[in-house]
Amino acid sequence: MKNITGLKGESNTIIAEKLNELLANYQVYYQNLRGFHWNIKGSDFFTLHEKFEELYTVTQESIDEIAERILTLATQPMHAYSDFIATSTIKEIKNVSDSKGTVEGVLSNLKVIIELEREILDLSDQADDEGTNSLMSDYITAQEKTVWMLSSFLNK
Secondary structure (H helix, E strand, O other), X not given: OEOOOOOEHHHHHHHHHHHHHHHHHHHHHHHHHHHHHHHOOOOOHHHHHHHHHHHHHHXXXXXXXXXXXXXXXXXXXXXXXXXXXXXXXXXXXXXOOOHXXXXXXXXXXXXXXXXXXXXXXXXXXXXXXXXXXXXXXXXXHHHHHHHHHHHHHOOO
């Protein structure tokens, strides 16, 4: 059975479940970025304070896009923070305010997110779900560039 977008119901359910998992991870990642933005200290303050704001702004837009994609697949996005915490594999990062620790935290969070996006990309490709496929591809492309830049910042 196909929905109004022409996508098959079974595929929608599987993809939407993974998108909800991604949504949960994005929410915790977003809050980690806010904490880094608020609490960064040291000689890299101005550079990283601005960078974290840029990252959390993009992440906030992505959160909305992911939730809307879940709705497009005729499923409900999770919306309770307790569900996000229970579902996310990304954990809250507390009391980190140094340059190295915050950047390593972002890189660690992005590793989880990119791996999940690649999994969703494979699922959406198999289901001929071009909307989800395109969204994941765009996210991966941008995040890989961020990983490169932040790794360069750490001289890795």
